[in-house]
Amino acid sequence: MLDLAITGFTLALLAAGFRRPFVWVLAYLYIDILSPQKISYHLLASLPISLIAFVLAFGGWALVDEKIDSRFTLRQGLIAVLLVYCGMTTLSADFPVQAAAKWSWVWKALVFAVFLPLTLRTRLRIEAAALVMVLSVGAIIIDGGIKTVGGGGGYGELHLFINDNTGLYEGSIISTVAIAVIPLILWLMNHGTIFPPDWRVKLFGLALMFSCALMPVGTQARTGLLCLALLAVLALRNVKRRVLYIGIMAVLALIAIPLLPASYTQRMSTIQNHEADESAATRVAVWGWTLDYVKDHPLGGGFEAYRSNHVHVQLKGQSADGNNVSVETRDAYDKARAYHSSYFEMLGEQGWPGLFLWLWLMLSGLWQMERIRYRWKKRTGPGETWQAPLAGALQQSLIVYMAGSLFVGIAFQPFCYMLIGLQCGLWSYLKRIESAAPRAARVQRSLAVPDAVAAR
Secondary structure, eight states: OHHHHHHHHHHHHHHHTTTSTHHHHHHHHHHHHHOHHHHOSSTGGGSOHHHHHHHHHHHHHHHTSOOTTOOOOHHHHHHHHHHHHHHHHHHTOSSHHHHHHHHHHHHHHHHHHHHHHHHOOSHHHHHHHHHHHHHHHHHHHHHHHHHHHTTOOOTTTOOOSSSOOSGGGSHHHHHHHHHHTHHHHHHHHHHOSSSOOSHHHHHHHHHHHHHHHHHHHHHTOHHHHHHHHHHHHHGGGTOSOHHHHHHHHHHHHHHHHHHSOHHHHHHHGGGSOGGGOHHHHHHHHHHHHHHHHHHHOTTOOOTTGGGGOEEEEEEEEEEEETTEEEEEEEEEEEESOOOOSHHHHHHHHHHHHHHHHHHHHHHHHHHHHHHHHHHHTTOOSTTOSSHHHHHHHHHHHHHHHHHHTTTSOOTTOHHHHHHHHHHHHHHHHHHHHHHHHHHHHHHHHHHHHHHHHHHO
């Protein structure tokens, strides 16, 4: 039944694009996030549905869509440069076969990130893209939230729509993304026009945010817990009664802790002592290996360069016998250990130039969204109250994503580049309408002069 429903919806979405070609852009967002071809086991599984939507989105824009309002921004240029640089490092990669496999999906994520802002020419399109992104990832999150409440969670055991530990279906990644989309959910609840805010929209939004908060519990991903704590701190910027907010958060935490499964609290306790946890200790060792690696390979080793690492760590644990506490150490060895950090992923694979481009891309997005907030936050006119909150939501989402990236290798995760595409689209759209306003005022004044002369 699920296969039939998801196949019918996907095909109907693609068919709707023949009437409104921008729908193909939305269809690609939906397909790239949810991966319905992996959920399906009949028709969609046998079709290159992602590639079809990719070609239709570009073709529809090139052949039909208006381009007079499209603008190419600096950040799109940065993505294009990063795309070219990654292509060059792939040609000289340490592991050419594995690098080519990763390149096969990375280039699409980067190309689409350059393309997406060109299509976001109106508020409706910007909102539609944000809505499709939230609802698509929300389908995965709702599935995970229901299973978590039903007791189906656990580290590496929370199976979502598919039993596939890659992309958004990997525990740490979906936990990070789930917390990152909460600001966008709040914006849609308060400023959406496709589904105007009423009690039904707000109730669904609250339920979806609750599911988002459950994802770190269901996946038992430490990264998700850190992202949730960070978002709670970031929210202080927007709340009016901060003391009351802090009190409510403290009470909710005290209520929630006793209700959490013991396996979750035990896993979270390893955050403070990485030397006793093999997973945490080996990833720190890999970071050290990466810093040594780029001393001899400053331009990086291409995708999957981590496969050449060999690490050795000493794990320290304590055991108690009455009043006596002894410290035990043991050796652990690992090889071909993944980076488990986007920053070290970029450094090891793309070297210092790649890390610089990536950080420039991220930090410039935070700056642009702050500029929009500053310019629009005091405006109260009709149609002028949604811009600053959206910029703030996109800024918070990116901050949470960058924080999660410290502990998860998601430097090329397509969802992140969709967020960047939304930021570029919003920046370009507002720059255009702001520059058009003075011209319109000058035209209005010039038309008023002859009327004034005639009146004399």
